[in-house]
Amino acid sequence: MKVLYTAEVTAVGARTGHAASSDKMLDVKLASPQSLGGPGGEGTNPEQLFGAGYAACFGGAVEYLAKLQKITTGTVTVKAKVDIGPYDAGQGEGFTLAVALDVTLPELDQAAAEKLVEAAHKTCPYSNATRNNIAVTITAHGGK
Numbered sequence: 833m834k835v836l837y838t839a840e841v842t843a844v845g846a847r848t849g850h851a852a853s854s855d856k857m858l859d860v861k862l863a864s865p866q867s868l869g870g871p872g873g874e875g876t877n878p879e880q881l882f883g884a885g886y887a888a889c890f891g892g893a894v895e896y897l898a899k900l901q902k903i904t905t906g907t908v909t910v911k912a913k914v915d916i917g918p919y920d921a922g923q924g925e926g927f928t929l930a931v932a933l934d935v936t937l938p939e940l941d942q943a944a945a946e947k948l949v950e951a952a953h954k955t956c957p958y959s960n961a962t963r964n965n966i967a968v969t970i971t972a973h974g975g976k
Contacts, residue, residue, distance in 0.1 A: 847877060868916070882929070883912035886958040890933055890970075893956035894948060903948065906939035906975065930967040938975030945974035 840854040847864035848871065864870020865877060887910040898905045911934040919928050935952075937945040949972035953959045962968055 848875075851881075879914040879916050879929070883914040883931070886914075886931060886956075886962075887912040887933065889958045890935070890952060890956045893952040893959075894935065894937070897948060897951050897955060901948075903944070904939050905937040905948070909936040910934070911936075928966055931962065931969070933968070933970045934973070935970065936973045936975070940974040941976045942972070942974040945972040948972070 841851055841858060842854070843849060843851040843862065845862065847862055847868070849862050850860070851862055852859045860881075861875035862877060863873045863875030866872040890912075891908045891910040894905065894908050894910075897903075898908075913932040913934075915930040915932075916927055917930075919925065935945070935949050937948065940948065949970055953968075953970055959968065
């Protein structure tokens with residue numbers, strides 16, 4: 833791989849600590865949700881950060897492909913839902929994630945939105961990293 837950019841982030845204190853990027857652009861308090869046995873409270877968590885990253889990256893892939901194809905999409909909106917839970921029996925040990933992306937492209941009809949989103953799923957680095965590893969479902973919504 834030819835590296836185009838490197839992000840460096842350090843987390844201290846695990847799920848109830850703090851995370852910051854080396855360039856100081858990211859600086860967040862971490863709080864583990866009560867449903868995972870944590871105290872809850874103020875702060876974000878790895879699942880929210882993963883969802884934000886995947887949603888932004890996927891939206892970027894949609895915009896990149898739309899620009900290449902000279903397609904007007906309107907404002908691309910990607911909502912990510914990230915679930916965490918233990919593997920089902922016989923699937924592995926520990927915990928896994930499942931992701932649902934909901935992509936809205938207001939200037940495209942439904943068929944065009946689905947086609948562009950399918951292509952973006954093949955282009956997005958997060959999609960490529962998660963493919964055949966975790967469950968990812970993607971729903972496209974055209975606005976015309």
